[in-house]
Amino acid sequence: MKFEETYLNDNILDALYDMHFEEMTPIQEKCIPQILDGRDIIGVAQTGTGKTAAYLLPILSMLDDGGYPRDAVNCIIMSPTRELAQQIDQAMQGFGYYLDNVGSVAVYGGNDGNRFDQETKSLKLGAEVIIATPGRLISHIRMGHVDMSKVSFFVLDEADRMLDMGFSDDILQIASYLPTEHQTIMFSATMPSKIQQLARTLLQKPVEVKIAVSKPAEKIQQSAYICYDPQKIGIIKHLFSTNQLQRVIIFSGKKDKVKDITRELKRLHINCAPMHSDLTQQERDEVMYQFKVGHVDVLIATDVVSRGIDIDDIRMVINYDVPKNCEDYVHRIGRTARADRDGAAITFVSEKDIAKFKEIERFVEKEVTKNPLPAELGEGPDYNGGAGPRKSSHRGGRGRNDRPRDGQRKNRRHRGGRRHSRRGKSNGDAAAAPKS
Numbered sequence: 001m002k003f004e005e006t007y008l009n010d011n012i013l014d015a016l017y018d019m020h021f022e023e024m025t026p027i028q029e030k031c032i033p034q035i036l037d038g039r040d041i042i043g044v045a046q047t048g049t050g051k052t053a054a055y056l057l058p059i060l061s062m063l064d065d066g067g068y069p070r071d072a073v074n075c076i077i078m079s080p081t082r083e084l085a086q087q088i089d090q091a092m093q094g095f096g097y098y099l100d101n102v103g104s105v106a107v108y109g110g111n112d113g114n115r116f117d118q119e120t121k122s123l124k125l126g127a128e129v130i131i132a133t134p135g136r137l138i139s140h141i142r143m144g145h146v147d148m149s150k151v152s153f154f155v156l157d158e159a160d161r162m163l164d165m166g167f168s169d170d171i172l173q174i175a176s177y178l179p180t181e182h183q184t185i186m187f188s189a190t191m192p193s194k195i196q197q198l199a200r201t202l203l204q205k206p207v208e209v210k211i212a213v214s215k216p217a218e219k220i221q222q223s224a225y226i227c228y229d230p231q232k233i234g235i236i237k238h239l240f241s242t243n244q245l246q247r248v249i250i251f252s253g254k255k256d257k258v259k260d261i262t263r264e265l266k267r268l269h270i271n272c273a274p275m276h277s278d279l280t281q282q283e284r285d286e287v288m289y290q291f292k293v294g295h296v297d298v299l300i301a302t303d304v305v306s307r308g309i310d311i312d313d314i315r316m317v318i319n320y321d322v323p324k325n326c327e328d329y330v331h332r333i334g335r336t337a338r339a340d341r342d343g344a345a346i347t348f349v350s351e352k353d354i355a356k357f358k359e360i361e362r363f364v365e366k367e368v369t370k371n372p373l374p375a376e377l378g379e380g381p382d383y384n385g386g387a388g389p390r391k392s393s394h395r396g397g398r399g400r401n402d403r404p405r406d407g408q409r410k411n412r413r414h415r416g417g418r419r420h421s422r423r424g425k426s427n428g429d430a431a432a433a434p435k436s
Contacts, residue, residue, distance in 0.1 A: 001029045006395040008061045011098040016057075019094060021280050027051035030209045032058050035185060040204040040206040042188045042199050043348035046213050047331060052157070055185050059153050060095055063102045063128055068152060070101075075129040075153040076178075078137070078171065080161040082108035082281055083288075088131050088157065099304050104129035108281070109136045115281065120145050134162065134170035134195075141177060148177040153185065154202075160195050161303070165277075168198070175202055189213070190327050213327050215364050221344040223369040224357065227380045231373065232320060232348045233264045238374040239318075240270055246297045247315040251332050253324060255302050261320060262300050272298035303328060312336065316344045328364035347369070351381040 001024050003016050024032065027045045034041055035058040045051045059075055068074045079085040089106040092330055096102055102215075105122040107130065116139075123130070123145045130137070130146065140146045154175065157160065162171060184203050188195050191210075199206065216222065225235050239245060252258050255276035262274040271297045273287045291295045292311060303323075314336040323329045329347075336343025347368070348355045373380050 042202040043212040072150040086154040106131040136166040252320040275301040318346040
């Protein structure tokens with residue numbers, strides 16, 4: 001389905017035309033008409049499916065059409081991380097290129113006082129759309145910088161990640177400031193019971209849209225080492241001694257483990273840097289910049305960068321521990337083999353994680369190659385649950401198993417009758433759009 005077949009207004013369609021976006025993704029095709037019709041939405045879709053556009057495009061279109069309070073906050077978009085908030089803000093600038101009366105401000109945590117002062121000034125100048133991390137938004141609300149009494153749209157992006165990071169109470173507190181009449185849109189990569197409970201609390205008769213998690217790209221060379229925890233650093237040492245490895249991300253589920261891995265790798269003189277939530281915003285920006293430009297070979301990270309970060313030339317992903325669910329495995333290894341490049345994904349499977357990794361294999365419908373342990377590391381656990389440890393093999397690696405512009409609008413086909421009217425609304429009531 002093409003974007004022109006929806007009720008998105010001409011200013012949004014002009015921006016999409018400039019960006020060479022014509023066909024909607026499945027999540028956009030299912031969500032955009034429902035959001036335009038004023039329905040609450042719970043969308044289950046992974047990163048890379050186009051979900052940001054699925055909610056930004058209809059919201060911006062309706063705000064631009066009018067009928068909403070001027071000089072008021074009309075939309076709040078919640079993000080679990082600063083990096084995703086920045087990415088949403090960048091998408092907002094692109095999609096809203098032709099919107100003269102819809103402004104936005106991104107507010108996210110960090111210890112930089114200058115940043116907080118800049119956010120405060122921007123909020124006082126007025127912004128129709130606020131893109132925020134939960135803790136930072138609460139800080140501004142408590143200081144009286146944000147009036148949420150006229151909000152019409154409340155968006156939770158990557159809601160499961162926000163709950164994993166302990167933001168449940170913050171989200172409920174922010175929601176308590178919303179007016180009774182508003183439209184809530186929630187996106188999550190997974191649908192555990194805690195997300196279902198949050199949806200029941202915040203959403204009214206929502207439309208549920210599920211897009212199946214796609215399997216990892218065929219170009220990703222997936223393999224695993226069945227090992228004991230103390231052997232993992234030795235495997236990394238072996239990998240770096242036999243290959244000139246650059247553009248590598250090592251994922252671990254806990255920030256304390258990220259710190260431990262970083263210390264160990266620096267002792268091995270591996271050019272690495274950590275990325276976790278204890279770093280200040282300035283430190284995280286600097287680490288990401290150094291990694292992107294190639295001054296750092298290895299990024300050691302929590303799942304804060306497994307979603308929402310767009311780096312196209314990652315050559316290898318190493319799962320230092322098995323992700324807690326199948327979807328997170330897909331998100332992590334999906335950082336490599338992008339933009340028609342090749343890539344490798346290696347997972348370290350300890351004895352306690354064997355059952356979990358077998359579940360991942362069933363999910364991706366693939367028996368992942370099991371690499372032999374380096375000879376000097378000795379034996380590892382038996383993946384198939386035999387009586388004793390699996391012996392190390394020495395016979396090689398085979399296992400068993402912003403767009404350019406010229407300052408002028410582009411010419412395109414005439415869309416006669418595209419402009420349409422919406423039912424007027426007062427002080428934050430959700431507008432009902434014509435059905436598509």
